[in-house]
Amino acid sequence: MLPQGLALGGVPVLGQLDLAIAGGATTALLGPSGSGKSTLLRLVAGLLPVPAGASVTPLAGQVAYMAQQDLLVPWRDVLGNVTMGAHLRGQAPDLARARALLAAVGLTEADARKQPAQLSGGMRQRVALARTLMEDRPVVLMDEPFSAVDAPTRHRMQSLSAGLLAGRTVLLVTHDPLEALRLADRILVLGGSPATPAEVPVPDGAPPRPAGDPALLAAQAALLERLAEAVS
Numbered sequence: 710m711l712p713q714g715l716a717l718g719g720v721p722v723l724g725q726l727d728l729a730i731a732g733g734a735t736t737a738l739l740g741p742s743g744s745g746k747s748t749l750l751r752l753v754a755g756l757l758p759v760p761a762g763a764s765v766t767p768l769a770g771q772v773a774y775m776a777q778q779d780l781l782v783p784w785r786d787v788l789g790n791v792t793m794g795a796h797l798r799g800q801a802p803d804l805a806r807a808r809a810l811l812a813a814v815g816l817t818e819a820d821a822r823k824q825p826a827q828l829s830g831g832m833r834q835r836v837a838l839a840r841t842l843m844e845d846r847p848v849v850l851m852d853e854p855f856s857a858v859d860a861p862t863r864h865r866m867q868s869l870s871a872g873l874l875a876g877r878t879v880l881l882v883t884h885d886p887l888e889a890l891r892l893a894d895r896i897l898v899l900g901g902s903p904a905t906p907a908e909v910p911v912p913d914g915a916p917p918r919p920a921g922d923p924a925l926l927a928a929q930a931a932l933l934e935r936l937a938e939a940v941s
């Protein structure tokens with residue numbers, strides 16, 4: 710709850726909010742560039758100080774966070790990056806699970822031995838997704854997780870994520886209305902200045918919804934119009 714909104718550097722970014730993110734479901738957060746989506750995600754992740762008078766349910770230890778930048782460690786290979794959490798905790802990594810997740814995001818055994826500098830942007834994002842899923846947390850916060858991958862890979866990664874993240878509490882920031890409509894149980898659009906969220910309807914059916922479904926395509930058109938209104 711943000712009774713007085715949130716300002717960054719003296720500039721109001723988020724307006725008054727009283728937001729409950731549904732547990733065990735995926736909430737997609739859309740809105741124009743600069744509307745405060747990442748700020749809201751970082752607040753929920755505990756990466757921003759909570760302003761005076763506000764309350765944010767502490768989620769320490771429960772959250773896996775996939776940022777817009779892949780944040781791969783340059784001196785560890787792909788497998789080393791996916792198992793980074795266990796490494797930092799001083800635990801033995803589950804290498805079989807790490808390899809299975811890398812295969813699931815479409816990376817080969819040879820890729821697993823590469824350094825991040827040898828990968829394309831899309832491959833790096835796939836490693837970041839595998840690392841996020843490796844953490845096996847009940848709450849998963851994702852900031853434009855598939856923005857750097859080509860359309861067929863994005864489609865495959867969306868379907869994969871929906872399967873692997875089913876039953877978890879997911880907050881997904883995306884610019885892609887189709888992605889939100891395929892994956893979300895609830896969609897919020899941030900708009901206005903300072904920004905506040907408005908809920909828009911999602912199509913029937915469980916995620917991942919088929920991209921070619923006529924109801925989903927109609928909802929995509931409506932959501933695009935809604936987003937255009939949020940910009941103006």
Ligand SMILES: Nc1ncnc2c1ncn2[C@@H]1O[C@H](COP(=O)(O)OP(=O)(O)OP(=O)(O)O)[C@@H](O)[C@H]1O
Pocket residue numbers: 717718720722740741742743744745746747748749
């Ligand atoms: N540390 C900061 N100090 C001052 N202003 C900030 C800071 N971080 C973000 N902002 C401002 O807050 C606003 C919201 O930024 P944010 O990154 O949350 O937007 P966004 O909706 O995620 O944008 P995009 O879709 O482009 O990633 C922007 O105007 C940005 O300039």
